[in-house]
Amino acid sequence: MNKLTEFEKYVIEQKGTERPFSGEYVDHNAQGIYCCKKCEAPLYKSEHKFNAHCGWPAFDDEIAGAVDRTMDADGRRVEITCHQCGGHLGHVFEGERLTDKNIRHCVNSVSMVFKPVNELIQVATSTTEKATFGAGCFWCVEAIFAQLNGVLSVQSGYCGGDARDANYDAVCSGKTAHAEVVHITFDPNIISYETLLTVLFESHDPTTLNQQGNDKGPQYRSVIFAHNSQQVDAANAFIEYLTAQQIWPNPIVTQISAFDTFYAAESYHDDYFAKHGEQPYCQLVVKPKFNKVMAKFAEIRKR
Structure with missing residues (x-):
């Protein structure tokens, strides 16, 4: 497990939220894999990412089995967490028709770490x-x-x-x-x-x-x-x-x-x-x- 800063703990472990348009990956468009900040489990591929103009990174798909869903206590939203470590990622929304897949994973940038393609190639070897x-x-x-x-x-x-x-x-x-x-x-x-x-x-x-x-x-x-x-x-x-x-x-x-x-x-x-x-x-x-x-x-x- 990676050591987290106090703000990372607030978001990932205490289910907090970063301010809109403040995150590192809001407008990020490099090729690679977005992984869990806490345990580095792969979560999303770069081709899953799209610009939803919502202030947080948005994805319309996930790596199979990487993300768990849990209804919030108030029944209004569905929380998404890392399947491997349980770290809070954000929330998932359906029916907005923003992409053909009709789904938006709204994820805190601070909950993720990006692995570029060249680094993944090195790991694969x-x-x-x-x-x-x-x-x-x-x-x-x-x-x-x-x-x-x-x-x-x-x-x-x-x-x-x-x-x-x-x-x-x-x-x-x-x-x-x-x-x-x-x-x-x-x-x-x-x-x-x-x-x-x-x-x-x-x-x-x-x-x-x-x-x-x-x-x-x-x-x-x-x-x-x-x-x-x-x-x-x-x-x-x-x-x-x-x-x-x-x-x-x-x-x-x-x-x-x-x-x-x-x-x-x-x-x-x-x-x-x-x-x-x-x-x-x-x-x-x-x-x-x-x-x-x-x-x-x-x-x-x-x-």
Whole structure:
């Protein structure tokens, strides 16, 4: 997650609105992709943009699955938010007949960051992949994977449940279907998925059902959310290998599920161990595990 300014927080996290005609992208017409300012998820293509003369950037289409819609509490307008992180974008209007698609996404410039075509071409030449793991409290798991060379980003969040329950209080109740997870972007040319699995199983106990240490509940379950069939095969093969090695006296209970949707955790969870390492839980639980795993994988740790 990108660090936001106070005004960006006001608009993106508190659902504020920038003044009309004040935004950077009102009259912007370069070729490229408009992405979420908070999480950089692609939202709109430049060919979707048109001049609605309304004072804010306007788009008559979106990248498939990128934008969520929610009716405002007063029932008068429909809010649009980033599907990946939930950041506020603006509102969507239909029936104005401004374009053939008859729809207008009215978006705050401050909610977006633009990626020009030349930058997208550079990104396209470098392969990245995703991995999503649950292994107990995400504060610890995020801290570990963020240190690995080849890991480009790690985001704490929730997976395996519905959007309406994707918040910390609901998940911690143990009554939702979510697991606390880390959502990892990595470069497979530097670090393999199998290496990530090795670190995963070294950093938690995969034999305790819905529990890691004193943290108990289904949200703490051991789970791998596979993004493709290759990851399913790799995870199954890895678990079969570990089982044959009889590393643990009890059977491995790690779930392997198809990845569906990741819901980013609240911003105060970001880099939690790095920011709050002196707190008792971090000192007693996170730090010993972090130090143990870092010592084990010192050769692949970022310099």
